[in-house]
Amino acid sequence: MQEHLASANARAAQLISIAEQLFGPMSSPWTYAGVTFRDQPPHLYYFPEATSVQIALSLRAVGDDLQRDFQLSHEVCHLLYPSIDPIQPDEPRTIVLNEGISAYFSVIVVATDYGDEAAGIALENLATHSPNYFRAFKLVLALMQRDRDAIKKLRAIQPMINETVTQDLLAADLGLTQEEAEDLVAIC
Numbered sequence: 001m002q003e004h005l006a007s008a009n010a011r012a013a014q015l016i017s018i019a020e021q022l023f024g025p026m027s028s029p030w031t032y033a034g035v036t037f038r039d040q041p042p043h044l045y046y047f048p049e050a051t052s053v054q055i056a057l058s059l060r061a062v063g064d065d066l067q068r069d070f071q072l073s074h075e076v077c078h079l080l081y082p083s084i085d086p087i088q089p090d091e092p093r094t095i096v097l098n099e100g101i102s103a104y105f106s107v108i109v110v111a112t113d114y115g116d117e118a119a120g121i122a123l124e125n126l127a128t129h130s131p132n133y134f135r136a137f138k139l140v141l142a143l144m145q146r147d148r149d150a151i152k153k154l155r156a157i158q159p160m161i162n163e164t165v166t167q168d169l170l171a172a173d174l175g176l177t178q179e180e181a182e183d184l185v186a187i188c
Helices: 002-023 065-080 096-114 116-129 131-146 150-157 166-171 178-185
Strands: 031-038 043-047 052-058
Touching: 002 031, 002 065, 002 096, 002 150, 031 043, 043 065, 052 065, 065 096, 096 116, 096 131, 096 178, 116 131, 131 150, 131 178, 150 166, 166 178
Parallel strands: 031 052
Antiparallel strands: 043 052
16 A cells, blocks of 8 residues: 555646646645545545645545546645635535536546546546536636636636636636636536
8 A cells, every 4th residue: 555655645746736837836724745545535635633634535546547647636636725724624615616627637637648538438437427527627628728827817816716706707807708707606
């Protein structure tokens, strides 16, 4: 297990760097404490008493690099702008934009490292098993096709993605209609 953990932590460092290039720098009151594997779906695992956060990957990711990278790339995006406040650690409901960025980055990583066929399978799985995330992916894909720096521009206005409101999206001058902006800030 230690070998898989070391590999996941090394890969996380690479993916954080790539995500920051695409979406802007990490903006977090939490201290990143590495990757762990848990018998749960992938998520950010918070330690409010220590103000630290880990990326928790499911056990499916142990020994499966594609699964590890798919899960890890998704959680890395959440790590850039966590939606949990250390002072009030109640978990808020996540907006479409937040999950869409994470799904978008996961598909990009899989396509880059494992090929278009693997990315197609990942998208089919999203469409079948996580239709809300698939819809979020499609909305963010359209946004990124319109302006590849869209998330950086938005984060210059609102660094914490989950706190984005319609007016932030419109102020970022991304060419969005009111309806498109409202879709992106809806609860996922």
